[in-house]
Amino acid sequence: MDSIYNDLNAPHSMGTTIIGVTYDGGVVLGADSRTSTGMYVANRASDKITQLTDNVYICRSGSAADSQVLSDYVRYYLHQHTIQLGQPATVKVAANLVRMVSYNNKNMLQTGLIVGGWDKYEGGKIYGIPLGGTLLEQPFTIGGSGSSYLYGFFDQVWKEGMTQDEAEKLVVKAVSLAIARDGASGGVVRTVTINKDGVSRKFFPGNTLPLWHEELEAKDSLLDGFSAASPEPMVS
Amino acid sequence: MSRFEESAPARGGFSYDLCKRNEMLMQKGLKPSSYLKTGTTIVGLVFQDGVILGADTRATEGPIVADKNCEKIHYMAPNIYCCGAGTAADTEAVTDMVSSQLKLHRFHTGRESRVVTALTLLKSHLFSYQGHVSAALVLGGVDVTGPHLHTIYPHGSTDTLPFATMGSGSLAAMAIFESKYREGLTRDEGVKLVAEAICSGIFNDLGSGSNVDVCVITKGKREYLRNYMLPNPRTYVSEKGYSFSKKTEVLLTKITPLRELVEVIEGGDAMEE
Numbered sequence: 001m002d003s004i005y006n007d008l009n010a011p012h013s014m015g016t017t018i019i020g021v022t023y024d025g026g027v028v029l030g031a032d033s034r035t036s037t038g039m040y041v042a043n044r045a046s047d048k049i050t051q052l053t054d055n056v057y058i059c060r061s062g063s064a065a066d067s068q069v070l071s072d073y074v075r076y077y078l079h080q081h082t083i084q085l086g087q088p089a090t091v092k093v094a095a096n097l098v099r100m101v102s103y104n105n106k107n108m109l110q111t112g113l114i115v116g117g118w119d120k121y122e123g124g125k126i127y128g129i130p131l132g133g134t135l136l137e138q139p140f141t142i143g144g145s146g147s148s149y150l151y152g153f154f155d156q157v158w159k160e161g162m163t164q165d166e167a168e169k170l171v172v173k174a175v176s177l178a179i180a181r182d183g184a185s186g187g188v189v190r191t192v193t194i195n196k197d198g199v200s201r202k203f204f205p206g207n208t209l210p211l212w213h214e215e216l217e218a219k220d221s222l223l224d225g226f227s228a229a230s231p232e233p234m235v236s
Numbered sequence: 237m238s239r240f241e242e243s244a245p246a247r248g249g250f251s252y253d254l255c256k257r258n259e260m261l262m263q264k265g266l267k268p269s270s271y272l273k274t275g276t277t278i279v280g281l282v283f284q285d286g287v288i289l290g291a292d293t294r295a296t297e298g299p300i301v302a303d304k305n306c307e308k309i310h311y312m313a314p315n316i317y318c319c320g321a322g323t324a325a326d327t328e329a330v331t332d333m334v335s336s337q338l339k340l341h342r343f344h345t346g347r348e349s350r351v352v353t354a355l356t357l358l359k360s361h362l363f364s365y366q367g368h369v370s371a372a373l374v375l376g377g378v379d380v381t382g383p384h385l386h387t388i389y390p391h392g393s394t395d396t397l398p399f400a401t402m403g404s405g406s407l408a409a410m411a412i413f414e415s416k417y418r419e420g421l422t423r424d425e426g427v428k429l430v431a432e433a434i435c436s437g438i439f440n441d442l443g444s445g446s447n448v449d450v451c452v453i454t455k456g457k458r459e460y461l462r463n464y465m466l467p468n469p470r471t472y473v474s475e476k477g478y479s480f481s482k483k484t485e486v487l488l489t490k491i492t493p494l495r496e497l498v499e500v501i502e503g504g505d506a507m508e509e
Contacts, residue, residue, distance in 0.1 A: 035393075035395065037389070040406075042387075042389075043387075043395045043397065045397075046395060063391070064389070064391075064393035065362075065363055065367075065391040065392040065393035068359075068392070068393050069360075069363050069392060108366075
């Protein structure tokens with residue numbers, strides 16, 4: 001009992017696969033939905049793509065607490081900045097704020113992030129902010145424990161100037177490949193597409209994802225045919 | 237005296253000055269005192285009209301049951317309750333503290349408290365203590381924006397879910413929820429499901445036991461059903477009772493003065509410094 005209990009006290013971490021991809025006209029952010037506490041899945045339907053402003057979103061990986069608190073701080077700073085500036089914040093400013101908090105607290109935080117959004121000056125942009133607080137502007141970036149399985153895949157498949165549809169399909173395919181191979185990633189695939197027309201969120205449940213090498217069809221649970229009533233508690 | 241002032245923490249947080257000394261003592265064979273933990277199964281679910289919270293009532297101190305009927309569903313606000321798992325002192329202290337803060341906030345704003353307010357207060361307190369305040373909570377309530385259910389982990393991360401379980405019995409209770417939960421449950425179905433999940437924890441987890449507490453929160457009303465179910469009654473209760481009757485026979489009375497009476501001398505000198 002002790003080892004399981006210790007596991008449940010382990011810090012809430014997001015095993016995770018997170019992806020950010022630019023396309024012709026905007027960006028697509030994608031993530032899985034598994035949050036694990038040791039070997040237990042604490043939340044199988046979590047939302048790792050968090051809003052910072054109307055036009056900028058952030059994908060969170062690593063320690064759940066650290067990434068949530070960091071996003072909350074940056075959302076607050078961006079809100080103030082937007083009021084002072086008088087117009088929507090740019091993706092570059094949002095990413096820099098995330099980087100400042102991440103770098104200045106690098107000894108205490110353990111979280112890798114991807115900031116993505118659209119603004120009228122630069123269009124769609126993706127910034128990767130891994131552990132340590134580096135800021136890297138990239139046409140696409142991947143993060144989290146499941147990303148290890150995707151480096152080769154992206155090298156092969158990535159091309160500049162995709163359409164929105166191509167980009168979304170690419171992100172969903174990539175996340176589902178990572179889910180197939182990484183134990184710490186799973187659940188559903190969430191995507192957020194940001195362009196000049198706004199933001200659109202999509203949700204792909206596990207059973208709509210393609211099956212990969214040697215994966216089996218999800219069978220109906222054996223318990224479905226079970227019509228037994230729940231056992232009554234013992235009363236002496 | 238200046239030594240004592242130096243060892244006080246400069247700005248909040250815990251002071252770890254005695255850690256090395258404790259380690260040395262443990263190496264020499266001193267056993268650390270065990271603290272009261274709530275082994276626990278706590279659950280919450282969202283139903284048609286609001287939220288239902290449930291908890292077992294066993295508090296453990298290592299392998300011993302310290303309290304057979306403790307209260308794990310804590311009051312936060314008239315429309316918000318919070319179940320607590322982990323170290324009992326931590327859950328009590330943190331829920332009491334945030335409950336007071338919410339009350340002051342209600343005085344300031346003149347409005348009913350919102351669940352997200354309680355959530356943010358709890359989350360920021362737990363995060364600033366970096367997981368050392370061992371409190372895992374299930375927070376539920378109904379406010380103007382609707383019914384809400386959240387889980388809060390000791391490190392300060394939170395999840396928003398339609399049904400949630402925490403504590404050592406969480407796996408047993410989650411198994412029940414995963415197979416039987418659906419959206420739009422009625423009050424009776426919801427209470428029955430919560431009681432079932434807690435019973436699952438009580439009977440399958442060693443850290444949980446005794447009775448089932450349930451709390452139903454709906455718009456404008458809350459029902460705290462303390463000991464909703466008692467599935468573990470005492471099998472043998474002595475007919476004679478366990479207290480001594482008043483006319484118990486006294487065999488011997490002996491009064492031994494511990495100190496001689498002091499003689500008071502009238503008109504003596506006033507005390508001098």
